[in-house]
Amino acid sequence: MTLHIVKKEYIRSETPSLSHVKDSSTRVQNGSVTMKNQEVVGFNGDEAVAYAVKQSDVNVIAAYPITPQTIIVERLSEYVADGDIDSEFVCVESEHSALSACIGASLTGARVFTATASQGLALMHEVLYATSGLRCPIVMAVVNRALSAPINIHNDRSDMMGSRDCGWVQIYAENSQEVYDWIIQAFRISEHQNIQLPIAVNLDGFVISHSMENVYVLPNKDVKKFLPPRKTRYKIDPTHPISFGGLFLQDYYYELKRQQEEALRQTSKILDQVGKEYYKISGREYGSLEVCGMEDADVAILCMGSTAGTVRSVLRKLRADGKKVGLIKLWLYRPFPIDELFSVIENLKALVVMDMALSFGAPFGALCSDVASILQIKKKDLKIFNVIYGLGGRDITPSEIEDIFNDALEIAKTGIVKDYVKFVGVRE
């Protein structure tokens, strides 16, 4: 099996780097072919979500406002009001009702979107499981924000990490461009006949959701072609009555959950297929993970979301100093891209996994626990340590990342890990 790994150069090219394409020759070629049709728009992450949803011809949107997700909902209601999209838009009385309404709509065959953050996602918790259990291909933008108490509105990923076992496909985007690209792809992936599962596209609160960036947007007709109207075999339809959500006890519940797991695991394959098609129309390449400098790296940082941008810029600096450092950015967190990850860490001596959420009392943060458990199977000798950072919106600085890389280089040299979990950026 050939694995699909997206590589990004760490040497800055002269032509502006617009896309995650393999090498500079295809980039130039793409610059003349596909990029020409695309318009550059100034969008923050929330607006990028709304625009992508608008182009995806969504039938039903149900949502409840919460900072920092509000802009998504407001833009969408404007699009509806202006007649730019032909969607039913309902502002319900809570997130619990929002996702419940989404399930109802999805079961009737509609393409459905919602968005939330933090407490809203926590309130949806029981409905998250209903969504995946009923195999509803709903796409949701989760604008990651810390959880109460104490009250905090800023970025960390405790919200999604707290619901990571809910059976949803979970994707983390690095910037507004990725947010836009992932939302469009997410509908294709989730509605795939073999998948039929909900997808959460995560974007870091404020850092992405409220930061204006250049975003290349596809022409409407390209998105329409890429994303035809939803087709589903099973739906609520009075002419062919079906029961949804029945009682499954010791007899069949287990089989159903096993099937659900199988569908979820297939997602990475479908995601790669969809990514290839998307590359053709956009010139931007996606997959389960993206690497930078991993060909010859001794040490690497594995992270998700906006943090990758900071890590990449530090990496460039250290590479210029001749230090062999690398970056693994996970796009796909669930299902966990096990094989893809193995394929890029073969020659690595030390790996740092960065968690922007605490798993209270666990050996590591959630992401690091996953990585550590699979290393046990195939690569026991790789030294690993976990960095917890950014809780409640605490910024992670380039100099902190540089220190982390240097710690890892030291470990690669000595083979000794002193602290398996480091809390970076906290006053102690």
Place this chain on the structure above:
Amino acid sequence: MSIKTTSYYRDRYVRHLPTSFCTGCGNGMILNSFVRAVDELGVDLEKILSVSGIGCSAWIPSPHFNSDTLHVTHGRAIPFATGAKIFNNELTTVVFTGDGDGAGIGGNHLIHAARRNIDITTILVNNFSYAMTGGQVAPTTLLGLKTLTSPYGNLERPFDLCKLMQAAGATYVARWTTYHIRELRRSIMAALKNKGFSFVEVLSQCPIQQRRLFNLRPSDQLDMSSQILEMFKESTYIRHMPREENYFYIVPKGELSLSRRKVSNILSENSVEYKIGEVDRLFFGRILKVECRNIESFKKSLNLVKRFAKIGKVLRSRSGKIGLGVFVSKSSKEFTDSMREISAFEKGVEV
């Protein structure tokens, strides 16, 4: 009784200033009324617990009011307060909530607490929207109003919260606005004294969101906040007061100034003594108010006005207004007392 200074109240009752409220917000006025009500009743500060959820109104007690405060999740203040009250029924338990917090996401708790008649005083600040998150549509937003999430006009009818509370079994129910600040203080006192579930709704101004919400035209005499207070006064009536007969409202059709000129001309031609002015009204926007000492003379010319001034509608003094006052005030068995009676009975203790 000696006159108490502002610093008297501030020093005793407020521990954190300045408040985080925007200039002109109604929440400061509500905090003020609450402080004065507590002072006048002489409630022991040690025995007050204020609970609030999420929203601007939640900041009225937390962290400003100088007693125990508990700031919890969105919509859930009442269940948190219920827990505290059940274990410690000596507490004067007060919930501060917003229209979104208390009647939207937490609406279920509101009706059940009322049904149970648990001794909690709920002060609900109704600013007709989710103000903190940027003015989105709420279950109290009036029909047709445009918000960020209802740019085509709100399609849903708002709750009449006092009716809802009355039906659910609350034993004290009142509604005031921030214009009626003395009445509000008296109602908060009565609510605190009532042994049972008390509900006080306060229609309040949010100069940040309501300008767009109510489509208000800024005036050169009043700041936005005072303008909204005037609108509250003009859009409400006090239920037990006699109906005022000496004025009417005229809803214009088309240009307001044109209607105003036409109405004035007709009234003058018929030698009616009148005063005409422009007022903001909830539901109607900016309309004309005509006051006449001799209202009979106006009524006579009304047909002419209707025929020739091309106006929309004539409203009598109370029509289309929101009723204020005390809707329910009764005594009925309180929940935590009943609980204690049962456990005392089980133990064979007389109460």
